[in-house]
Amino acid sequence: MKVPFVDLRAMHEEIRPEIEAAFKDVFDRSSFVGGPYVETFEKDFAAYCGVLQVVTCASGTDAVKLALMASGVRSGDAVITASHTFIATVEAITLIGAHPIFIEIDADTYHLSPAALEEFIVTKCRLGADGHWVDGTSGRSVTAVLPVHLYGLMADMQPILEVARKYNLTVVEDCAQAHGATYVLDGNKIKAGSAGRAGAFSFYPGKNLGAMGEGGAVATQDEMAAQRMRLWRDHGSSQKYVHVSPDGWNGRLDTLQCAILDIKLKKLDEWNGRRRQVAKWYQERLAGNEKIIPPAVPAGREHIYHLYVVRVPDRERVMKEFGVRNIACGLHYPIPLHLQTAYRELGYCKGDFPVTEKVAETILSLPMFPHMTEEMVDFVCSELVKIVDEGEKARLH
Ligand SMILES: Cc1ncc(COP(=O)(O)O)c(C=O)c1O
Numbered sequence: 001m002k003v004p005f006v007d008l009r010a011m012h013e014e015i016r017p018e019i020e021a022a023f024k025d026v027f028d029r030s031s032f033v034g035g036p037y038v039e040t041f042e043k044d045f046a047a048y049c050g051v052l053q054v055v056t057c058a059s060g061t062d063a064v065k066l067a068l069m070a071s072g073v074r075s076g077d078a079v080i081t082a083s084h085t086f087i088a089t090v091e092a093i094t095l096i097g098a099h100p101i102f103i104e105i106d107a108d109t110y111h112l113s114p115a116a117l118e119e120f121i122v123t124k125c126r127l128g129a130d131g132h133w134v135d136g137t138s139g140r141s142v143t144a145v146l147p148v149h150l151y152g153l154m155a156d157m158q159p160i161l162e163v164a165r166k167y168n169l170t171v172v173e174d175c176a177q178a179h180g181a182t183y184v185l186d187g188n189k190i191k192a193g194s195a196g197r198a199g200a201f202s203f204y205p206g207k208n209l210g211a212m213g214e215g216g217a218v219a220t221q222d223e224m225a226a227q228r229m230r231l232w233r234d235h236g237s238s239q240k241y242v243h244v245s246p247d248g249w250n251g252r253l254d255t256l257q258c259a260i261l262d263i264k265l266k267k268l269d270e271w272n273g274r275r276r277q278v279a280k281w282y283q284e285r286l287a288g289n290e291k292i293i294p295p296a297v298p299a300g301r302e303h304i305y306h307l308y309v310v311r312v313p314d315r316e317r318v319m320k321e322f323g324v325r326n327i328a329c330g331l332h333y334p335i336p337l338h339l340q341t342a343y344r345e346l347g348y349c350k351g352d353f354p355v356t357e358k359v360a361e362t363i364l365s366l367p368m369f370p371h372m373t374e375e376m377v378d379f380v381c382s383e384l385v386k387i388v389d390e391g392e393k394a395r396l397h
Contacts, residue, residue, distance in 0.1 A: 003367050003376045005328035006206055010371035011271065015263055019212075022259035032255050041258040042217070044265055048180070049193040051219040053226035056253035057233045060176040060202020063216035064092030064146070066232060066251065067198035070218065070225035071144060071170045073098055078140040080120065080169070082112040083338040083348075084356045085148040088202075089174050090337055099140050100346065102338045104353045106156070108296040110309075110363075112147045114159035121167045133167050137347075144170040149178035149192050151332070152208065152275075152306035153297065157183050157195040171196035175219070177306040179209040180272050184300035193219035203253075203261060208275070208306050209268050211257040274370035275305040281374055282308055282366065285381035291388050293362075307332055308368040312384070314391045315364055321387045327380055330365040 012019065026032065038056060046054040057063050073079060075097030081089055083102040093100045104116040125133040125142060132141040145164055147155035155173075164171045175181075178192035185195055193199025201207075203215030220226055228245075231238060236248025279295075286292050293311040297303045309332065312318050322329050336356045338348035350357065366380055 001376065001379045002326040003328060003372075003380055004369075005330055005365075005367050006369045007371055008205060008210070008369075010369070011264075011267075012212075015267060018263045019260055022263060023256070026256045026259055033252060035255050037255045037259040037262065038253065041262040041265070044262055045217060046219065048265060048268070049191050049199070049219045051194045051199075052221050053223060054217050054219050055226050055229040055233065056215065056217045056258060057229075057251045058216060058253055059214045060200060060204060060207075060216040061088040061092055061095075062233070062251045063200035063202065063218050064089060064172070064174055064176075065095050066229045067172045067200040067218045067220075068092060068098065068144065068146070069096055069232060069247065070220065070222070070229045071172050071197040073144045073170065073172075076140060077143040078135050078138060079144045079146055080112075080117060080142060081146040081174075082148060082356070083336040083353055084110055084333065084359060085150060085174070085337065086176070086333060087337060087340070087342070088176070089146060089148055090343070092200075093146070099135075099138055100337075100343070101135060101138075101142065102346075102348060102353065105356050105359065107355050107359075109153060109156070109298065110359050111150055111153070111155040112145070112160070114156055114163050117145060117160065118163045118167075121163070125167075131168055133169075142167075142169065144172055146172050146174055147196075148174040148176075149181055151295065151309050152177055152181055152304040153295070154178060154181045154183040154192050154195070154301055156298070157185055161185070161195065173199035175199045176202035176204075176216075177207065178304060179207065180268055181304045182302040189302075194221070197222065198225060203257070208272060208304055209261065209264055211253075212260050213254075213257055215253045215257045215261065217253070271370040272304040275368060276303070278368060278370075278372045278377060279303065279305045279308055281377040282381065285377065286310065286385070289385050289388065291392060292384065305368055307365045309363050309365050310384075311359070311362040312364050312388055313362070314388075314395075315362055317391055318364060318384070318387050322383070325383050327383060328367055331363065332365050334360060336360050 128134040203211040233251035236245035
Protein backbone atom coordinates (compact mmCIF):
# COMPACT_ATOMS: atom_id res chain seq x y z
CA MET A 1 0.00 0.00 0.00
CA LYS A 2 1.13 3.54 -0.77
CA VAL A 3 -0.03 6.29 1.59
CA PRO A 4 0.32 9.92 0.44
CA PHE A 5 0.68 12.77 2.89
CA VAL A 6 -2.37 14.58 1.49
CA ASP A 7 -4.74 13.98 -1.42
CA LEU A 8 -6.15 17.20 -2.81
CA ARG A 9 -7.50 15.53 -5.92
CA ALA A 10 -10.06 13.46 -3.98
CA MET A 11 -11.46 16.63 -2.39
CA HIS A 12 -11.70 18.46 -5.69
CA GLU A 13 -13.30 15.51 -7.49
CA GLU A 14 -16.19 15.70 -5.01
CA ILE A 15 -17.00 19.23 -6.11
CA ARG A 16 -15.78 19.13 -9.71
CA PRO A 17 -19.11 20.24 -11.30
CA GLU A 18 -19.44 23.30 -9.03
CA ILE A 19 -15.80 24.29 -9.53
CA GLU A 20 -16.02 23.87 -13.31
CA ALA A 21 -19.20 25.97 -13.36
CA ALA A 22 -17.42 28.71 -11.39
CA PHE A 23 -14.43 28.58 -13.77
CA LYS A 24 -16.81 28.89 -16.72
CA ASP A 25 -18.72 31.77 -15.18
CA VAL A 26 -15.57 33.75 -14.35
CA PHE A 27 -14.26 32.98 -17.84
CA ASP A 28 -17.51 34.15 -19.47
CA ARG A 29 -17.60 37.35 -17.41
CA SER A 30 -13.88 37.94 -18.03
CA SER A 31 -13.68 39.90 -14.82
CA PHE A 32 -10.82 38.53 -12.76
CA VAL A 33 -10.20 40.96 -9.92
CA GLY A 34 -12.79 42.03 -7.32
CA GLY A 35 -16.52 41.80 -7.94
CA PRO A 36 -19.39 39.82 -6.44
CA TYR A 37 -17.48 36.54 -5.95
CA VAL A 38 -15.00 38.33 -3.67
CA GLU A 39 -17.75 40.10 -1.73
CA THR A 40 -19.83 36.93 -1.33
CA PHE A 41 -16.92 34.86 -0.09
CA GLU A 42 -15.87 37.57 2.38
CA LYS A 43 -19.42 37.70 3.74
CA ASP A 44 -19.77 33.93 3.94
CA PHE A 45 -16.41 33.38 5.60
CA ALA A 46 -17.13 36.18 8.11
CA ALA A 47 -20.41 34.47 9.03
CA TYR A 48 -18.59 31.14 9.33
CA CYS A 49 -15.93 32.58 11.66
CA GLY A 50 -18.46 34.56 13.70
CA VAL A 51 -16.95 37.97 12.93
CA LEU A 52 -18.27 41.15 11.34
CA GLN A 53 -15.67 41.45 8.59
CA VAL A 54 -13.38 39.35 6.48
CA VAL A 55 -10.86 40.97 4.15
CA THR A 56 -9.35 38.63 1.58
CA CYS A 57 -5.78 39.06 0.43
CA ALA A 58 -3.06 37.47 -1.67
CA SER A 59 -1.60 35.01 0.86
CA GLY A 60 -1.52 33.98 4.49
CA THR A 61 1.71 35.93 4.89
CA ASP A 62 -0.04 39.08 3.67
CA ALA A 63 -2.92 38.26 6.01
CA VAL A 64 -0.67 38.17 9.10
CA LYS A 65 0.98 41.37 7.93
CA LEU A 66 -2.38 43.14 7.38
CA ALA A 67 -3.71 41.84 10.70
CA LEU A 68 -0.71 43.23 12.60
CA MET A 69 -0.89 46.59 10.80
CA ALA A 70 -4.63 46.89 11.33
CA SER A 71 -4.18 46.06 15.00
CA GLY A 72 -1.93 49.07 15.45
CA VAL A 73 1.49 47.41 15.43
CA ARG A 74 4.00 49.90 14.10
CA SER A 75 7.49 49.78 12.69
CA GLY A 76 9.91 49.54 15.62
CA ASP A 77 7.46 47.77 17.98
CA ALA A 78 8.20 44.34 19.40
CA VAL A 79 5.79 41.43 18.84
CA ILE A 80 5.89 38.26 20.94
CA THR A 81 5.39 34.88 19.30
CA ALA A 82 6.63 31.28 19.45
CA SER A 83 9.65 30.00 17.61
CA HIS A 84 7.81 26.73 16.87
CA THR A 85 5.83 27.87 13.82
CA PHE A 86 6.15 28.32 10.06
CA ILE A 87 8.50 31.19 9.16
CA ALA A 88 5.67 33.26 7.62
CA THR A 89 4.40 34.15 11.12
CA VAL A 90 7.66 35.94 11.81
CA GLU A 91 8.19 37.24 8.27
CA ALA A 92 4.98 39.22 8.70
CA ILE A 93 6.41 40.87 11.81
CA THR A 94 9.69 41.85 10.17
CA LEU A 95 8.01 42.89 6.89
CA ILE A 96 6.26 45.72 8.74
CA GLY A 97 9.49 46.76 10.43
CA ALA A 98 8.59 45.28 13.81
CA HIS A 99 10.86 43.12 15.95
CA PRO A 100 10.04 39.49 16.82
CA ILE A 101 10.53 38.19 20.35
CA PHE A 102 10.34 34.44 20.90
CA ILE A 103 9.06 32.76 24.04
CA GLU A 104 8.77 29.11 25.11
CA ILE A 105 5.90 26.81 24.12
CA ASP A 106 3.59 24.63 26.19
CA ALA A 107 5.01 21.11 26.54
CA ASP A 108 1.69 19.38 25.74
CA THR A 109 0.13 21.42 22.94
CA TYR A 110 3.34 23.00 21.50
CA HIS A 111 1.61 26.39 21.40
CA LEU A 112 2.88 29.69 22.79
CA SER A 113 2.69 29.29 26.56
CA PRO A 114 0.60 31.89 28.45
CA ALA A 115 2.79 31.31 31.53
CA ALA A 116 5.93 32.03 29.49
CA LEU A 117 4.24 35.15 28.11
CA GLU A 118 3.60 36.56 31.58
CA GLU A 119 7.03 35.51 32.80
CA PHE A 120 8.67 37.30 29.89
CA ILE A 121 6.87 40.57 30.62
CA VAL A 122 7.46 40.38 34.37
CA THR A 123 11.12 39.39 34.24
CA LYS A 124 12.39 40.97 31.01
CA CYS A 125 10.37 44.18 30.56
CA ARG A 126 9.74 47.45 32.36
CA LEU A 127 6.69 49.68 32.13
CA GLY A 128 7.20 52.52 29.64
CA ALA A 129 5.85 56.06 29.86
CA ASP A 130 3.18 55.40 27.20
CA GLY A 131 1.66 52.46 29.10
CA HIS A 132 3.35 49.80 27.01
CA TRP A 133 5.91 47.40 28.41
CA VAL A 134 9.41 47.88 27.09
CA ASP A 135 11.69 44.94 26.30
CA GLY A 136 14.81 45.35 28.45
CA THR A 137 17.10 43.86 25.79
CA SER A 138 16.01 45.73 22.66
CA GLY A 139 14.45 48.79 24.30
CA ARG A 140 11.36 48.38 22.11
CA SER A 141 7.71 48.73 23.08
CA VAL A 142 6.05 45.32 23.26
CA THR A 143 2.69 46.05 21.68
CA ALA A 144 1.32 42.69 20.50
CA VAL A 145 1.32 38.96 20.99
CA LEU A 146 0.83 36.63 18.04
CA PRO A 147 -0.29 33.13 19.08
CA VAL A 148 -0.39 30.52 16.32
CA HIS A 149 -3.19 27.93 16.29
CA LEU A 150 -0.69 25.33 15.17
CA TYR A 151 -1.72 22.07 13.48
CA GLY A 152 -5.46 22.92 13.74
CA LEU A 153 -5.79 23.34 17.51
CA MET A 154 -6.45 26.77 18.96
CA ALA A 155 -3.87 28.14 21.37
CA ASP A 156 -4.97 28.62 24.98
CA MET A 157 -6.77 31.89 24.30
CA GLN A 158 -8.45 32.47 27.70
CA PRO A 159 -5.19 32.94 29.66
CA ILE A 160 -3.44 34.53 26.67
CA LEU A 161 -6.17 37.19 26.44
CA GLU A 162 -6.05 37.71 30.22
CA VAL A 163 -2.27 38.21 30.26
CA ALA A 164 -2.54 40.45 27.19
CA ARG A 165 -5.17 42.62 28.88
CA LYS A 166 -3.05 42.87 32.02
CA TYR A 167 0.04 44.04 30.11
CA ASN A 168 -1.58 46.13 27.38
CA LEU A 169 -0.82 43.79 24.48
CA THR A 170 -2.93 43.49 21.35
CA VAL A 171 -3.71 39.89 20.41
CA VAL A 172 -3.46 38.88 16.75
CA GLU A 173 -4.19 35.25 15.89
CA ASP A 174 -2.31 33.27 13.26
CA CYS A 175 -5.14 31.00 12.06
CA ALA A 176 -3.35 29.76 8.93
CA GLN A 177 -3.81 26.15 10.06
CA ALA A 178 -7.08 26.45 11.95
CA HIS A 179 -10.13 27.11 9.71
CA GLY A 180 -13.09 26.10 11.85
CA ALA A 181 -11.16 25.15 15.01
CA THR A 182 -13.05 26.13 18.17
CA TYR A 183 -12.32 27.14 21.77
CA VAL A 184 -14.58 27.76 24.75
CA LEU A 185 -13.91 31.36 25.79
CA ASP A 186 -15.82 32.80 28.77
CA GLY A 187 -18.21 29.85 28.46
CA ASN A 188 -18.94 30.44 24.77
CA LYS A 189 -17.69 28.29 21.93
CA ILE A 190 -15.89 30.55 19.47
CA LYS A 191 -14.05 29.95 16.22
CA ALA A 192 -10.44 30.70 15.33
CA GLY A 193 -10.14 34.27 14.10
CA SER A 194 -12.73 35.71 16.46
CA ALA A 195 -10.80 35.70 19.74
CA GLY A 196 -8.25 38.45 19.15
CA ARG A 197 -8.25 41.85 17.50
CA ALA A 198 -7.74 40.16 14.14
CA GLY A 199 -7.17 36.63 12.87
CA ALA A 200 -5.09 35.78 9.80
CA PHE A 201 -5.89 32.81 7.55
CA SER A 202 -3.96 31.18 4.71
CA PHE A 203 -5.70 29.48 1.79
CA TYR A 204 -2.57 27.74 0.53
CA PRO A 205 -3.88 24.64 -1.34
CA GLY A 206 -3.02 22.12 1.39
CA LYS A 207 -4.81 24.02 4.15
CA ASN A 208 -8.18 22.78 5.49
CA LEU A 209 -9.76 25.51 3.40
CA GLY A 210 -7.43 25.81 0.44
CA ALA A 211 -7.57 27.74 -2.81
CA MET A 212 -6.41 26.43 -6.19
CA GLY A 213 -3.45 28.73 -5.85
CA GLU A 214 -2.38 31.24 -3.23
CA GLY A 215 -4.71 33.18 -0.95
CA GLY A 216 -5.35 34.56 2.51
CA ALA A 217 -7.83 36.56 4.59
CA VAL A 218 -8.14 38.48 7.83
CA ALA A 219 -11.16 38.12 10.11
CA THR A 220 -12.02 40.92 12.52
CA GLN A 221 -14.83 42.41 14.58
CA ASP A 222 -13.37 45.86 13.99
CA GLU A 223 -15.04 47.68 11.06
CA MET A 224 -12.40 50.42 10.98
CA ALA A 225 -9.59 47.89 10.91
CA ALA A 226 -11.30 46.15 7.99
CA GLN A 227 -11.59 49.44 6.16
CA ARG A 228 -7.87 50.12 6.59
CA MET A 229 -6.98 46.62 5.38
CA ARG A 230 -9.13 47.07 2.26
CA LEU A 231 -7.10 50.20 1.49
CA TRP A 232 -3.71 48.62 2.11
CA ARG A 233 -4.38 45.51 0.04
CA ASP A 234 -5.30 47.75 -2.91
CA HIS A 235 -2.35 50.18 -3.21
CA GLY A 236 -3.70 52.36 -0.41
CA SER A 237 -6.53 53.54 -2.67
CA SER A 238 -9.96 54.71 -1.58
CA GLN A 239 -10.99 54.75 -5.24
CA LYS A 240 -9.17 54.16 -8.51
CA TYR A 241 -6.02 56.33 -8.68
CA VAL A 242 -6.85 58.08 -5.40
CA HIS A 243 -4.25 56.89 -2.90
CA VAL A 244 -4.83 57.87 0.71
CA SER A 245 -2.23 55.66 2.43
CA PRO A 246 1.47 55.24 1.61
CA ASP A 247 1.48 51.76 3.18
CA GLY A 248 -0.39 49.85 0.49
CA TRP A 249 0.62 47.25 -2.09
CA ASN A 250 -1.12 44.81 -4.40
CA GLY A 251 -2.36 42.30 -1.86
CA ARG A 252 -5.70 41.38 -3.44
CA LEU A 253 -7.12 37.88 -3.79
CA ASP A 254 -8.45 37.24 -7.28
CA THR A 255 -12.05 36.55 -8.27
CA LEU A 256 -11.55 32.95 -9.34
CA GLN A 257 -9.98 31.95 -6.02
CA CYS A 258 -12.87 33.54 -4.11
CA ALA A 259 -15.40 31.67 -6.27
CA ILE A 260 -13.59 28.38 -5.56
CA LEU A 261 -13.16 29.12 -1.85
CA ASP A 262 -16.86 29.84 -1.45
CA ILE A 263 -17.68 26.41 -2.90
CA LYS A 264 -15.11 24.71 -0.67
CA LEU A 265 -16.28 26.62 2.42
CA LYS A 266 -19.59 24.75 2.19
CA LYS A 267 -17.68 21.47 2.56
CA LEU A 268 -15.33 22.63 5.32
CA ASP A 269 -17.25 21.28 8.32
CA GLU A 270 -17.82 17.93 6.64
CA TRP A 271 -14.15 17.62 5.67
CA ASN A 272 -13.00 18.74 9.13
CA GLY A 273 -15.32 16.06 10.55
CA ARG A 274 -13.68 13.45 8.34
CA ARG A 275 -10.26 14.58 9.54
CA ARG A 276 -11.50 14.13 13.12
CA GLN A 277 -12.60 10.59 12.25
CA VAL A 278 -9.13 9.85 10.83
CA ALA A 279 -7.60 11.26 14.04
CA LYS A 280 -9.88 8.99 16.10
CA TRP A 281 -8.65 5.95 14.17
CA TYR A 282 -5.05 7.03 14.78
CA GLN A 283 -5.74 7.61 18.46
CA GLU A 284 -7.34 4.18 18.91
CA ARG A 285 -4.57 2.32 17.11
CA LEU A 286 -1.66 4.14 18.74
CA ALA A 287 -3.11 4.24 22.25
CA GLY A 288 -1.26 1.12 23.45
CA ASN A 289 2.24 2.38 22.65
CA GLU A 290 3.66 4.75 25.23
CA LYS A 291 6.71 5.57 23.09
CA ILE A 292 4.44 7.33 20.58
CA ILE A 293 3.03 10.57 21.95
CA PRO A 294 -0.27 11.56 20.27
CA PRO A 295 -1.51 15.16 19.88
CA ALA A 296 -3.04 16.62 23.05
CA VAL A 297 -6.55 18.03 22.83
CA PRO A 298 -7.35 19.94 26.04
CA ALA A 299 -11.00 20.19 27.17
CA GLY A 300 -13.02 22.95 25.52
CA ARG A 301 -11.17 22.84 22.21
CA GLU A 302 -12.10 21.24 18.88
CA HIS A 303 -9.07 20.20 16.85
CA ILE A 304 -9.50 20.33 13.08
CA TYR A 305 -6.35 18.29 12.40
CA HIS A 306 -4.72 20.28 9.69
CA LEU A 307 -1.81 18.05 10.66
CA TYR A 308 -1.66 14.93 12.80
CA VAL A 309 1.60 15.30 14.68
CA VAL A 310 3.00 12.64 16.99
CA ARG A 311 6.32 12.46 18.79
CA VAL A 312 8.50 9.41 18.34
CA PRO A 313 11.91 8.20 19.50
CA ASP A 314 14.67 8.02 16.86
CA ARG A 315 12.67 9.98 14.33
CA GLU A 316 15.22 9.89 11.52
CA ARG A 317 15.09 6.09 11.53
CA VAL A 318 11.28 6.12 11.52
CA MET A 319 11.28 8.44 8.51
CA LYS A 320 13.74 6.25 6.64
CA GLU A 321 11.66 3.13 7.34
CA PHE A 322 8.48 4.97 6.29
CA GLY A 323 10.18 5.78 3.00
CA VAL A 324 10.93 2.10 2.40
CA ARG A 325 7.27 1.27 3.09
CA ASN A 326 5.85 4.04 0.83
CA ILE A 327 4.35 5.99 3.71
CA ALA A 328 4.70 9.76 3.27
CA CYS A 329 5.33 11.94 6.30
CA GLY A 330 6.44 15.48 7.14
CA LEU A 331 8.20 17.67 9.72
CA HIS A 332 6.42 20.79 10.95
CA TYR A 333 8.95 22.17 11.73
CA PRO A 334 12.43 20.66 12.06
CA ILE A 335 14.43 23.82 12.90
CA PRO A 336 12.92 26.28 15.39
CA LEU A 337 12.95 29.83 14.09
CA HIS A 338 15.23 31.12 16.86
CA LEU A 339 17.92 28.79 15.47
CA GLN A 340 17.45 29.70 11.81
CA THR A 341 20.24 31.56 10.01
CA ALA A 342 17.64 34.09 8.84
CA TYR A 343 17.18 35.25 12.45
CA ARG A 344 20.79 35.00 13.61
CA GLU A 345 20.88 38.71 14.29
CA LEU A 346 18.15 38.40 16.90
CA GLY A 347 20.85 36.86 19.10
CA TYR A 348 19.18 33.64 20.23
CA CYS A 349 21.17 30.44 20.63
CA LYS A 350 20.74 26.72 21.19
CA GLY A 351 19.38 25.98 24.64
CA ASP A 352 17.30 29.19 24.86
CA PHE A 353 14.01 27.27 24.53
CA PRO A 354 14.53 23.65 25.63
CA VAL A 355 10.91 22.55 25.16
CA THR A 356 10.73 24.03 21.66
CA GLU A 357 14.03 22.41 20.70
CA LYS A 358 13.05 19.00 22.11
CA VAL A 359 9.70 19.12 20.29
CA ALA A 360 11.35 20.08 17.00
CA GLU A 361 13.68 17.08 17.30
CA THR A 362 10.96 14.50 17.96
CA ILE A 363 7.82 15.53 16.07
CA LEU A 364 6.58 13.65 13.03
CA SER A 365 3.53 14.55 10.94
CA LEU A 366 1.63 11.46 9.80
CA PRO A 367 -0.54 11.42 6.66
CA MET A 368 -3.80 13.31 7.26
CA PHE A 369 -6.53 14.25 4.80
CA PRO A 370 -10.33 13.98 4.73
CA HIS A 371 -10.39 11.07 2.28
CA MET A 372 -7.85 8.96 4.13
CA THR A 373 -9.29 5.46 4.64
CA GLU A 374 -9.34 3.32 7.76
CA GLU A 375 -7.14 0.78 5.93
CA MET A 376 -4.51 3.45 5.31
CA VAL A 377 -4.55 4.46 8.98
CA ASP A 378 -4.28 0.78 9.96
CA PHE A 379 -1.26 0.35 7.73
CA VAL A 380 0.50 3.53 8.94
CA CYS A 381 -0.10 2.64 12.59
CA SER A 382 0.90 -1.01 12.40
CA GLU A 383 4.12 -0.09 10.55
CA LEU A 384 4.86 2.78 12.93
CA VAL A 385 4.41 0.58 16.00
CA LYS A 386 6.61 -2.12 14.43
CA ILE A 387 9.37 0.36 13.57
CA VAL A 388 9.32 1.97 17.03
CA ASP A 389 9.26 -1.40 18.82
CA GLU A 390 12.15 -2.76 16.72
CA GLY A 391 14.16 0.39 17.49
CA GLU A 392 13.44 -0.01 21.19
CA LYS A 393 14.54 -3.68 21.17
CA ALA A 394 17.75 -2.78 19.33
CA ARG A 395 18.43 -0.02 21.85
CA LEU A 396 18.03 -2.39 24.81
CA HIS A 397 20.38 -5.04 23.38
C1 LIG B 1 1.33 29.11 10.74
C2 LIG B 1 1.36 29.75 9.39
N1 LIG B 1 1.35 31.08 9.29
C3 LIG B 1 1.36 31.71 8.11
C4 LIG B 1 1.38 31.00 6.92
C5 LIG B 1 1.49 31.77 5.64
O1 LIG B 1 0.57 31.44 4.69
P1 LIG B 1 0.88 31.54 3.12
O2 LIG B 1 1.74 30.38 2.76
O3 LIG B 1 -0.48 31.47 2.51
O4 LIG B 1 1.55 32.84 2.88
C6 LIG B 1 1.36 29.62 6.97
C7 LIG B 1 1.37 28.84 5.71
O5 LIG B 1 1.85 27.78 5.58
C8 LIG B 1 1.37 28.95 8.23
O6 LIG B 1 1.37 27.63 8.33
